[in-house]
Amino acid sequence: MDLADKLAILADSAKYDVACTSSGVERPGRHGALGSTAAAGICHAFTPDGRCVSLLKVLFSNACAYDCSYCVNRRSNPRPRATFTPRELAELTIGFYRRNYIEGLFLSSAVLGSPDATMERMIEALRILREEYRFNGYIHAKAIPGADPRLVERIGLLADRLSVNIELPSAKSLDALAPDKSKAAILRPMGQIAAQSAESRRDLAVYRHAPAFAPAGQSTQMIIGASPESDFQILRLTEGLYKKYALKRVFYSAYLPVVADSRLPALSTQPPLLREHRLYQADWLLRYYQFSAAEILSEDEPWFDEYLDPKCTWALRHPAFFPVEVNTAPKAALLRVPGIGPKSALRILQARRQQTLGMPELKRIGVVLKRAQYFITCGGRVAARGTRQEVAAALLDPGAFGVGVRQLSLDDFVARPLPGAAPAVHALAAAGVEAGRAARLVREEALQCLTRRI
Ligand code: SF4
Numbered sequence: 118m119d120l121a122d123k124l125a126i127l128a129d130s131a132k133y134d135v136a137c138t139s140s141g142v143e144r145p146g147r148h149g150a151l152g153s154t155a156a157a158g159i160c161h162a163f164t165p166d167g168r169c170v171s172l173l174k175v176l177f178s179n180a181c182a183y184d185c186s187y188c189v190n191r192r193s194n195p196r197p198r199a200t201f202t203p204r205e206l207a208e209l210t211i212g213f214y215r216r217n218y219i220e221g222l223f224l225s226s227a228v229l230g231s232p233d234a235t236m237e238r239m240i241e242a243l244r245i246l247r248e249e250y251r252f253n254g255y256i257h258a259k260a261i262p263g264a265d266p267r268l269v270e271r272i273g274l275l276a277d278r279l280s281v282n283i284e285l286p287s288a289k290s291l292d293a294l295a296p297d298k299s300k301a302a303i304l305r306p307m308g309q310i311a312a313q314s315a316e317s318r319r320d321l322a323v324y325r326h327a328p329a330f331a332p333a334g335q336s337t338q339m340i341i342g343a344s345p346e347s348d349f350q351i352l353r354l355t356e357g358l359y360k361k362y363a364l365k366r367v368f369y370s371a372y373l374p375v376v377a378d379s380r381l382p383a384l385s386t387q388p389p390l391l392r393e394h395r396l397y398q399a400d401w402l403l404r405y406y407q408f409s410a411a412e413i414l415s416e417d418e419p420w421f422d423e424y425l426d427p428k429c430t431w432a433l434r435h436p437a438f439f440p441v442e443v444n445t446a447p448k449a450a451l452l453r454v455p456g457i458g459p460k461s462a463l464r465i466l467q468a469r470r471q472q473t474l475g476m477p478e479l480k481r482i483g484v485v486l487k488r489a490q491y492f493i494t495c496g497g498r499v500a501a502r503g504t505r506q507e508v509a510a511a512l513l514d515p516g517a518f519g520v521g522v523r524q525l526s527l528d529d530f531v532a533r534p535l536p537g538a539a540p541a542v543h544a545l546a547a548a549g550v551e552a553g554r555a556a557r558l559v560r561e562e563a564l565q566c567l568t569r570r571i
Pocket of ligand 1: 182184185188189190191192227228295
């Protein structure tokens with residue numbers, strides 16, 4: 118098998134891995150070295166389905182010894198297999214870099230024989246890149262659960278970011294769908310990476326030339342919709358991972374059915390993209406808006422609202438918290454207002470030192486007044502009074518009713534629900550209702566329900 122065939126197979130096998138956004142490391146170009154992590158603006162290109170393409174994203178091997186039921190690369194799935202040699206992978210990366218196709222490398226792998234054997238080969242590929250080719254660009258590598266801690270340490274000294282995929286949101290689902298994996302084997306390297314990253318940062322603060330261990334930190338990926346966990350369980354797990362392992366990002370991957378298996382959703386099931394989107398929104402609330410998982414969802418209300426983003430849902434459940442006076446409220450209270458984000462909250466704090474803020478100033482600052490106006494006062498005056506229906510219309514998430522034209526052939530300009538539209542819109546369209554009408558019908562019903570709730 119030639120290198121082009123291997124690349125075709127291994128790049129295709131890597132497409133289900135979404136944990137590839139990179140950030141947080143700045144290493145400018147060096148004399149005698151190739152590439153830089155800062156100037157490249159890494160991971161700024163995304164495919165139409167949101168996957169990042171500016172790194173060469175590839176598996177080292179797809180010949181897996183494990184048999185995770187949700188995965189195309191599982192042992193029992195008959196499909197073409199390929200494995201790079203370390204030198205092949207290094208030369209391919211450098212060749213692409215020199216031709217300006219890529220700015221860095223995202224390297225994952227199936228379990229080739231054993232976790233240790235896989236990691237040793239990945240490490241050798243990265244060693245050739247870093248030491249022989251003097252490649253100074255960004256590298257994101259997967260640590261394989263179950264590998265020897267010394268191998269995790271070695272790969273952490275070669276890569277900028279490491280990730281260990283948690284895969285499924287509970288130990289029970291792992292046991293059922295990925296019997297070769299265990300929660301303990303996944304969390305162990307996460308703990309090691311968190312501890313060694315922190316130690317490395319302390320060393321670097323004292324010795325400028327101390328070796329950097331995974332300077333861009335670590336991330337993980339979770340598959341959504343393959344197993345029965347609720348949004349609340351997933352969000353609570355996410356919160357725990359951020360706190361305990363200092364993760365930079367948790368990535369959510371809507372399960373795309375690739376195998377017929379009675380333990381998994383049917384092959385005809387749509388990937389839950391709206392749910393994935395809500396999880397990302399809630400994830401931002403955890404990281405940038407000072408929310409906790411228990412404030413966003415609960416045991417009694419464990420699922421996201423399909424038609425409202427999680428912040429609007431919270432605002433509607435806490436009417437006593439509002440209105441917030443923009444001229445005196447602390448930052449934490451401003452961040453709870455729909456339409457005010459971290460940047461606009463900061464600008465409000467700065468601007469109100471100079472003047473009393475009214476609606477025109479808030480508009481200039483970048484506050485989304487369409488939403489915020491119903492939740493704030495400016496100098497003691499209510500910013501806007503709307504009917505319950507007007508408020509509801511301002512809060513509904515337009516993305517849940519998205520319709521677009523996807524041309525499937527030269528003369529096919531038929532509108533269809535966008536992939537992230539609400540399941541009810543997809544269901545109506547599948548039943549033969551014209552997509553635009555389906556979206557309007559679902560929106561009208563959602564508007565009526567929400568108006569009654571307000
Ligand atoms: S370990 Fe499991 S998820 Fe990873 S490649 Fe192998 S079968 Fe797929």
